[in-house]
Amino acid sequence: MSEGIIVPGEKLGTEEEFAAGENTYVHGGMMYSTVTGVKTLKEGVLSVRSVGREVRTVGKGMRVLGSVVGDMKSVIFVKIDNINTDNKEFVAIKDGKIVMPKQHDAGRFQRRGGPYEGRHERMREQPKPMRPCGIGDLIIATVQYNDKDSYALSLEGNEEGVVYAKCEQCNGEMDLESGRGGLRCRVCGHTEARKISSLYNKPDEIKKLFE
Numbered sequence: 318m319s320e321g322i323i324v325p326g327e328k329l330g331t332e333e334e335f336a337a338g339e340n341t342y343v344h345g346g347m348m349y350s351t352v353t354g355v356k357t358l359k360e361g362v363l364s365v366r367s368v369g370r371e372v373r374t375v376g377k378g379m380r381v382l383g384s385v386v387g388d389m390k391s392v393i394f395v396k397i398d399n400i401n402t403d404n405k406e407f408v409a410i411k412d413g414k415i416v417m418p419k420q421h422d423a424g425r426f427q428r429r430g431g432p433y434e435g436r437h438e439r440m441r442e443q444p445k446p447m448r449p450c451g452i453g454d455l456i457i458a459t460v461q462y463n464d465k466d467s468y469a470l471s472l473e474g475n476e477e478g479v480v481y482a483k484c485e486q487c488n489g490e491m492d493l494e495s496g497r498g499g500l501r502c503r504v505c506g507h508t509e510a511r512k513i514s515s516l517y518n519k520p521d522e523i524k525k526l527f528e
């Protein structure tokens with residue numbers, strides 16, 4: 318990359334410093350480029366003159382690659398990577414989220430049955446709700462809805478799911494756990510249940526998928 322060339326998604330400055338011009342967008346007060354090009358500043362308006370291919374933004378139905386950055390009870394937050402291959406260039410202008418199906422409220426469910434008898438035993442038996450992916454995982458997902466503030470992502474499909482993960486206990490690399498559909502840490506043996514992509518740890522095939 319030669320000096321002075323701006324790439325899609327590159328930070329250009331803050332909204333307070335400049336007005337957003339052509340081929341730029343603002344997210345969270347920061348201004349970014351949507352194209353490969355050269356930065357131009359005229360009368361306080363910052364634009365990027367495109368020198369490359371036309372760039373499109375990520376939209377509904379597209380497959381994306383992203384990292385899990387947050388995990389709340391009902392929503393998993395995903396930072397989506399820009400897709401940039403020889404043939405395609407797509408920019409994600411928003412973050413993604415995976416909305417989790419509602420879990421049964423164990424306490425309320427129990428109370429309906431009458432006295433609290435046996436409640437603690439029952440509660441202990443509740444399995445830990447399975448999370449399809451964890452913080453730090455690299456995932457493939459499909460854009461289900463293009464919402465105002467985010468992309469709603471789905472992990473349904475063979476290729477969709479976790480493609481790379483590190484152990485949450487020791488940061489070691491996770492391998493596929495044979496026969497059980499989960500992941501096992503190469504270093505400490507810690508296991509995790511995940512929604513795993515058929516392309517887990519296959520960087521070449523992942524690259525091919527986005528070409």
Ligand SMILES: [Zn+2]
Nearest residue numbers: 484487502505
């Ligand atoms: Zn480990």
